[in-house]
Amino acid sequence: MTVEATPGDVRPITVIAGDGIGPEVVRAAMRVVEASGARVCWEECEAGARVFQKGLATGVPPETIESIRRTRVVLKGPLETPVGYGEKSANVTLRKLFETYGNIRPARELPGVVTPFHGRGVDLVVIRENVEDLYAGIEHLQTPGVAQCLKLMSQVGCEKIVRLAFEFARADGRRSVHCATKANIMKLTEGLLQRTFERIAPEYPDITAKHILIDNCAHQLVRHPEQFEVIVTSNMNGDILSDLTSGLIGGLGLAPSANIGNEVAMFEAVHGSAPDIAGRNVANPTAMILSAVLMLRHIGAFDAAARIKRAVLLTLEQGVHTADIAAPGHRAVSTTEFADAVIGNLGKESPNWHMREWRPLRLPDASSLRQPALPTHRRVIGADVFVEWRGTAEALGGQLEALVEGTPLRLKMVSNRGTRVYPPTGALTDCVDHWRCRFVLRSVEGTLEDALLLSLLQRLSAQLRWMHVEKLQEFDGEPAFTRAQGED
Numbered sequence: 011m012t013v014e015a016t017p018g019d020v021r022p023i024t025v026i027a028g029d030g031i032g033p034e035v036v037r038a039a040m041r042v043v044e045a046s047g048a049r050v051c052w053e054e055c056e057a058g059a060r061v062f063q064k065g066l067a068t069g070v071p072p073e074t075i076e077s078i079r080r081t082r083v084v085l086k087g088p089l090e091t092p093v094g095y096g097e098k099s100a101n102v103t104l105r106k107l108f109e110t111y112g113n114i115r116p117a118r119e120l121p122g123v124v125t126p127f128h129g130r131g132v133d134l135v136v137i138r139e140n141v142e143d144l145y146a147g148i149e150h151l152q153t154p155g156v157a158q159c160l161k162l163m164s165q166v167g168c169e170k171i172v173r174l175a176f177e178f179a180r181a182d183g184r185r186s187v188h189c190a191t192k193a194n195i196m197k198l199t200e201g202l203l204q205r206t207f208e209r210i211a212p213e214y215p216d217i218t219a220k221h222i223l224i225d226n227c228a229h230q231l232v233r234h235p236e237q238f239e240v241i242v243t244s245n246m247n248g249d250i251l252s253d254l255t256s257g258l259i260g261g262l263g264l265a266p267s268a269n270i271g272n273e274v275a276m277f278e279a280v281h282g283s284a285p286d287i288a289g290r291n292v293a294n295p296t297a298m299i300l301s302a303v304l305m306l307r308h309i310g311a312f313d314a315a316a317r318i319k320r321a322v323l324l325t326l327e328q329g330v331h332t333a334d335i336a337a338p339g340h341r342a343v344s345t346t347e348f349a350d351a352v353i354g355n356l357g358k359e360s361p362n363w364h365m366r367e368w369r370p371l372r373l374p375d376a377s378s379l380r381q382p383a384l385p386t387h388r389r390v391i392g393a394d395v396f397v398e399w400r401g402t403a404e405a406l407g408g409q410l411e412a413l414v415e416g417t418p419l420r421l422k423m424v425s426n427r428g429t430r431v432y433p434p435t436g437a438l439t440d441c442v443d444h445w446r447c448r449f450v451l452r453s454v455e456g457t458l459e460d461a462l463l464l465s466l467l468q469r470l471s472a473q474l475r476w477m478h479v480e481k482l483q484e485f486d487g488e489p490a491f492t493r494a495q496g497e498d
Contacts, residue, residue, distance in 0.1 A: 024077045025052045028087025029059040030283025031293035036087040038295035038349035039302040045353040048314035053077045057100050058089035069100030084276040088283040110269035112174040113138040117255035121327035127258045134238040138248020139171040145245040152477050153398040156444035163199045165382045168206040173374035175242035176214045181371040186218040190227040190243040263294035263334045266301035277305040291344045294332040321355035323363045385485035390458040392450030396478040399445050407432035422448045430496035
């Protein structure tokens with residue numbers, strides 16, 4: 011929810027300056043916020059490269075975690091994971107620790123910033139699920155030649171991000187929401203997001219809801235970006251699309267973001283730490299300042315947020331630009347000069363650029379989210395066993411058929427990289443050392459008991475190297491798995 015500010019209250023904010031250019035752009039944003047009259051105070055903390063180098067594998071020290079637990083609001087610069095230190099991104103660690111499940115990335119055409127899309131009226135927001143999907147980071151090297159990454163999407167996760175998108179659309183005065191998925195291929199994971207979106211959309215009759223395939227969405231964004239207002243999508247798709255939309259308006263130096271959770275919210279520029287220009291006072295602080303605007307809205311400081319946003323638009327319109335967006339032949343200003351210009355423009359506004367009227371954002375109530383219905387009947391009809399094999403599909407299939415002869419199981423098919431290769435279909439498939447072997451019950455009645463599955467694995471392991479098994483389940487008579495390409 012938007013945290014309502016009480017007049018006279020001073021709101022504490024955790025500040026993480028970050029790495030590379032982070033301290034420069036964060037300091038610029040802090041100066042602008044202070045000059046705006048916003049009643050905030052700062053708790054400055056560490057995370058990122060210097061913490062990794064001290065030997066803390068997460069990159070986030072306990073005192074920073076404690077500050078965030080206390081303030082619930084973070085203004086953060088870019089963090090890096092230096093080569094040789096740490097295993098996980100400190101950025102991802104922070105998002106997951108505090109369940110900031112929604113990433114909000116506005117992309118609006120800015121005055122004075124000339125791009126190939128200048129004048130088209132680009133004004134959209136990408137809302138990305140932030141903690142699930144492939145970015146759960148669950149990976150395994152299953153054979154010497156094949157790696158696996160698990161794509162995990164939950165009904166609760168999908169509902170939270172979909173409701174956030176619709177609520178944001180209302181708060182920001184938007185009239186439409188597109189849900190971008192790859193549900194035509196990934197029918198269970200991406201399909202879950204589509205189905206959730208279509209179930210919830212009727213609760214928001216004031217907003218036009220449209221589903222679009224993610225590849226078509228990317229195509230349309232570079233042809234007719236002005237048709238989009240809000241795009242909600244899954245984690246990796248959103249990571250890619252939001253950088254694309256930032257490119258439409260002039261680059262990552264202009265792109266703010268918010269990571270929203272029910273308890274904690276973090277606001278950050280999405281650009282990197284740019285160590286090649288760190289310490290030179292040339293970085294563009296626009297994205298960081300606009301992220302601070304999102305932060306002020308979140309804590310209910312609407313007047314200060316509007317003053318800063320108007321000042322930034324006017325400053326850019328006046329041609330006060332840092333080196334990354336300065337036109338050829340025009341003088342580029344420094345980081346501090348840009349912040350000074352914005353501070354000088356506080357209280358002024360351009361007659362050429364309108365501001366959206368912002369209303370408090372109502373976050374989904376996690377306690378009221380719909381839990382998945384339990385099936386009245388479930389049945390295990392078989393199992394996929396993944397094996398390492400360096401021979402031919404025909405040889406593997408024959409060996410497996412002999413293995414289950416006389417048992418309640420039969421070999422239905424073998425696939426390689428998702429395509430059925432046994433029984434042969436006549437297709438030309440380049441096979442690798444990773445094979446999915448699908449066993450099913452011979453009888454249409456009954457269920458595959460664990461004892462039978464364990465017996466299968468024990469017999470199989472005497473001849474082959476297996477590394478992964480998935481039960482093939484039916485929920486209320488519907489298959490809870492997909493078929494391979496070419497499988498009947």
